[in-house]
Amino acid sequence: MSNTVEDKSFKFAIRIxxxxxxxxxxxxxxVLSKQLLRSGTSIGANIAEAQQAQSRADFISKMNIAxxxxxxxxxxxxxxxxxxxxxxxxxxxxLSECIEIEKLLFSIVRTSKxxx
Numbered sequence: 001m002s003n004t005v006e007d008k009s010f011k012f013a014i015r016i017x018x019x020x021x022x023x024x025x026x027x028x029x030x031v032l033s034k035q036l037l038r039s040g041t042s043i044g045a046n047i048a049e050a051q052q053a054q055s056r057a058d059f060i061s062k063m064n065i066a067x068x069x070x071x072x073x074x075x076x077x078x079x080x081x082x083x084x085x086x087x088x089x090x091x092x093x094x095l096s097e098c099i100e101i102e103k104l105l106f107s108i109v110r111t112s113k114x115x116x
């Protein structure tokens with residue numbers, strides 16, 4: 001059974017790891033990129049944890065954490081772009097992917113809370 005948000009967040013995490021490698025190896029940027037690595041890979045980890053939730057409230061909590069991590073990753077991508085570590089072309093695609101995941105998570109959290 002396919003889980004869209006889980007699949008998308010995993011692919012996003014892979015992309016973030018590759019972006020981290022690029023930022024550290026090519027751009028010699030170590031601080032902001034580490035923050036992006038942590039938040040960008042944490043999204044999928046929290047979604048995976050939510051799949052094993054002990055209750056509906058636990059599920060909502062884990063998905064809400066994933067949503068917060070997506071918002072944080074979005075912030076770091078924007079900051080890396082504003083400080084010229086990423087150019088516009090590099091940031092547009094990864095930022096839109098992050099926003100798509102954020103929207104999916106927001107919808108899941110909202111729907112789950114409504115069905116409590």
